[in-house]
Amino acid sequence: MTKLRLEQAPIASLPRRFLLTVPLWGVLAGLLLIVDGDAALRMRWQPATLALVHVFTLGVLGNAMFGSILQFLPAAGGVTLRGGVRCGWWLHGLLNLGALLLVIGMHQRWPLLLLGAAMVLALAFVTLAWMVVPGLLTAVGQPLLRAGFGTALAFALATAVLGCLLALGLAGQISLPLVRLADVHASWGVLGWVVVLMASVARVVMPMFQGTGTVPVPVQAAWLAGAVSLLGAGAWWHVIGGAGWLAIGVGVLVLLFAGAVLWLQWRSARLRRGPLVNSWRAGMLALALAAVALPILPGGMLAGALGLGLALPLLVIAMLLEIVPFIGWIELHRQCGRGVQVPGVQRLLPDVDKHRVLLAHVPLLLLPMAVIWPSVWLARMAGVALVLLWGLLSWTLLGVRRRANHFLRARR
Numbered sequence: 001m002t003k004l005r006l007e008q009a010p011i012a013s014l015p016r017r018f019l020l021t022v023p024l025w026g027v028l029a030g031l032l033l034i035v036d037g038d039a040a041l042r043m044r045w046q047p048a049t050l051a052l053v054h055v056f057t058l059g060v061l062g063n064a065m066f067g068s069i070l071q072f073l074p075a076a077g078g079v080t081l082r083g084g085v086r087c088g089w090w091l092h093g094l095l096n097l098g099a100l101l102l103v104i105g106m107h108q109r110w111p112l113l114l115l116g117a118a119m120v121l122a123l124a125f126v127t128l129a130w131m132v133v134p135g136l137l138t139a140v141g142q143p144l145l146r147a148g149f150g151t152a153l154a155f156a157l158a159t160a161v162l163g164c165l166l167a168l169g170l171a172g173q174i175s176l177p178l179v180r181l182a183d184v185h186a187s188w189g190v191l192g193w194v195v196v197l198m199a200s201v202a203r204v205v206m207p208m209f210q211g212t213g214t215v216p217v218p219v220q221a222a223w224l225a226g227a228v229s230l231l232g233a234g235a236w237w238h239v240i241g242g243a244g245w246l247a248i249g250v251g252v253l254v255l256l257f258a259g260a261v262l263w264l265q266w267r268s269a270r271l272r273r274g275p276l277v278n279s280w281r282a283g284m285l286a287l288a289l290a291a292v293a294l295p296i297l298p299g300g301m302l303a304g305a306l307g308l309g310l311a312l313p314l315l316v317i318a319m320l321l322e323i324v325p326f327i328g329w330i331e332l333h334r335q336c337g338r339g340v341q342v343p344g345v346q347r348l349l350p351d352v353d354k355h356r357v358l359l360a361h362v363p364l365l366l367l368p369m370a371v372i373w374p375s376v377w378l379a380r381m382a383g384v385a386l387v388l389l390w391g392l393l394s395w396t397l398l399g400v401r402r403r404a405n406h407f408l409r410a411r412r
Contacts, residue, residue, distance in 0.1 A: 006075045008075060008078060008080075008278060008294050009071065009074055009075040009327075009330050010070060010071065010075075010081060011084075011085055012327045012334075013084050013085060013088075013332060014070050014071075014081075014084075014088040015067040015068070015070040015071035015323075015327060016067070016324065017066030017067075017069075017088070017089075017092050018063045018064070018066045018070070018092055018095075019063070019064065019067040019201035019320055019323060019324055019327075020324070020394070020397060020398070021063045021092070021096060022060055022061075022064050022067075022320060022393075022405065023179075023390040023391070023393045023394035023397065024059075024185070024390075024394065025055055025056075025059025025060045025063065025099075025132065025390075026059075026060055026313065026386060026389065026390025026393065027386070027387050027390045027391055027394070028055055028059065028103075029052060029055045029056060029059075029060070029309075029385045029386050029390075029391075030382075030384065030385070030386030030387035030388075030390065031053060031383065031387060032048065032052050032055060032107075032327060032383070033052065033379055033380065033382055033383030033386060034383035034384060034387070035213060035383075036048035036052075036255065036379075036396050037160075037376035037377075037379045037380055038370055038374045038375055038376050038378070038379040040052045040379065041367075041370050041371050041374065041379055042301070042374060043299060043300060043301070044182075044300060044301065044304070046106070047107050047109055048107060049382040050107075050223070051103045051104075051106045051107035052240060053308060054099065054103055054106065055099075055100055055103055055306065056308045056309065056312075056313070057189060057190075057308065058095070058098070058099035058102065058121070059096070060097050060313055061194055061306070061308075061312060061313075061316065061343060062095055062099060062315065062353060063095065063096070063228055064091075064316040064319075064320065065156075065193070065194065065197055066095060066128060067203045067323075068197075068201065068319065068323065069128070069132060069197075070131075070132075071327065072089065072201060072204075072324060073132060073135070073149065076144065076204050076349045077129075077136070077139055077142060077145060077149070078139050078140065078141070079132065079135040079136050079139045080134065080135040080138075080139075080196075081131050081135060081233040082130060082131045082132075082134060082135065083127075083130070083131045083201065084208075087127065087131055090127065091124060091128060091131065092121055092139060093104075093232075094123050094127060095121070095124040096396065097120055098117050098120035098121035098123075098124055099114050099117075099121070099320070101113045101114075101120060102114065102118075102121065102167065104118035104170075105117055105167075106170070106198045107218065111170075111171035111172060111173075112171075113349075114167045114170055114171040115167065115168070115171055115173070117167060118163070118167040119164075121160055121163065121164070122160055122161065122164050122324075124158055124160075125160040126154070126157070128153070128185050129153055129157055132149075132153065133150075133153065136149060136150055136153075143350075144153070144200075144203070144217055144221060144224075145200055145203060145204065147221075147224065148197070148199065148200030148220075148224060149195050149197070149200055149201070151192070151195040151224060151227070151228060152192065152193055152194075152197035154192075154230065155188050155189075155191075155192025155193045155196065156189075156192075156193040156359040158188055158192070159185060159188040159192065159193055161371075162181060162184065162185045162188065163185055164182060165181070166178065166182060166185055171336070177239065180238055180239050180241075181239065183238055183246060183247070184235040184238060184239060184246070184302075184358035187231060187234070187235065187247075187250045187354055188231055188235070189245055190250070190254075190307065190308075191227060191230075191231060191250050191253060192228075192231050192314075195253075195254055195257055196224065196227055198257075198315065199220070199223070199224075199257050202261060202320075203220065205262070205288075205319070205322075206264060208272060209272070209276055209322055210265065210272055210276060210277050210280070211268055211270040211271050211272040212264040212265055212267075212268040212271065213264055213267065213268060215260050215263070215338075221255060223253065223260075226253060227253050230246075230250070230253060231271075234246040234249050234250075237377060244295065247294050247295040247300075248295040249293065250291075250294060250295075251291040251294040251295045253412040254287060254288075254290070254294075255288055255291040256306075257287075257290065258284040258285075258287045258288040258291065259288065261280060261284045262281065262284050262285070262288075262411060265277060265280070274351060274354075275318070275321065275351055275354035275355050275357075275358050276318050276321070276322055276354070277316055277321075278358060279315070279317065279318030279321075280318055280357050282314060282358075282361070283310075283311050283312070283313070283314035283315040283318065284315075286306050286307075286310045286311035286314065287306075287307060287311035287312070287315075287406070289306050289311075290302075290303045290304075290306035290307035290311055291303075291307075299372050300309075302368060302371050302372065303348040305367045305368045305371045306368050309364070309367045310361075310364050310365075310367060310368065313352070314361055317357060317361075317393060318358075320369060320393070321349060321353075321357065321397075321400070322345075322395070324329070324349070324391035324400050325345045325346075325348040325349035325400045325406055326345055328345075328348050328349075328400040328401065328403075328404050329342065329343075329344065329345045329409060331404070332407065332408075335408065336408075336411075340411075341405065342352065343403065343404070343407055347403065348400045348403050348404060349396070349397075349400050349403075350397065352398065353396050356392065356394075356396070357389070357392055357393055357396055360385075360388060360389045360392050360393075363381075363385035363388075363389075364382065364385050364389065365380075365382050366378060366382035366385055367382040367385075367386075369382075370382050388392045
């Protein structure tokens with residue numbers, strides 16, 4: 001099992017600002033659904049749909065991925081970050097400004113905002129690579145873990161570059177086969193960036209926090225090589241007009257990932273049952289359904305609702321409920337010094353609060369229902385459910401700081 005290097009963990013404010021921004025984007029997703037209704041769930045090229053998708057991919061998942069990388073690589077991978085807190089502020093601002101410009105530009109069809117978003121987001125992903133990649137290349141040990149992170153970052157950059165080209169195309173600046181390139185953009189972003197990163201992180205956090213085993217190294221290496229091969233060759237074949245093998249390949253690889261996680265949980269004799277395990281189990285089941293729906297149902301709307309709206313956020317939320325109190329615990333130790341007994345991670349964020357957030361996901365089943373049975377009110381009810389869930393998550397995560405501050409005041 002990988003051991004955490006707590007002394008190498010970054011200053012708490014560096015990853016935390018990204019992680020605490022995640023719920024704000026979730027609330028925005030709910031508000032967009034309330035305003036746009038089922039127009040955002042009918043066709044992928046509707047302005048409302050494009051805006052909603054990028055609220056999830058850049059706002060929710062983007063902030064979660066950036067924050068997790070900045071926390072995880074130093075503590076678990078021994079990677080030294082460049083730039084420190086000051087660079088982190090710039091990175092946070094660039095990512096969220098670029099995402100906001102893109103969402104508004106897509107929703108309102110404003111070409112100038114699309115052009116501005118393309119430049120700002122490209123700079124954000126380049127900045128992340130500048131902070132992380134040199135340390136990733138010089139770190140020692142754990143080659144599979146570093147290969148996974150390197151692959152995910154490479155696809156993140158490729159997704160950003162292709163996204164910039166698509167933004168230029170939507171703004172009318174260049175002529176592109178938008179539909180096929182959008183398919184490649186989505187496959188690189190979801191499988192190459194998000195799922196590969198989650199698979200790499202899961203190799204460490206599942207034994208540590210859930211008590212499971214790990215996938216054998218050759219098997220995970222083969223899966224990673226398969227993802228790289230598919231997203232390279234499959235993307236080229238798709239762009240030149242080949243049959244829909246890209247969706248099939250992405251679906252199979254995502255299904256293998258979800259199946260492996262569920263298999264590890266089922267096989268574990270020391271499974272630590274609780275909100276994290278339950279969240280990942282439910283999230284992986286939803287992700288498996290999305291993977292099956294992707295190549296079967298045309299348009300990808302149901303797969304998107306299940307994957308981007310339900311499964312991936314559920315997995316991310318489960319990890320936020322573990323990472324944020326862990327960051328708070330490390331910060332308390334640094335503030336109080338040795339010899340002071342500080343509240344444990346479970347006291348900073350009790351399981352009862354985590355279960356409350358998990359149960360708040362149940363109404364989100366309205367989201368795929370609104371895709372299957374289009375209805376303005378069904379979509380708006382799903383939007384209300386999103387606002388309530390992500391608002392509850394924000395209050396719950398901020399509770400870590402409230403409890404830590406209460407402890408510090410009591411010591412004075």
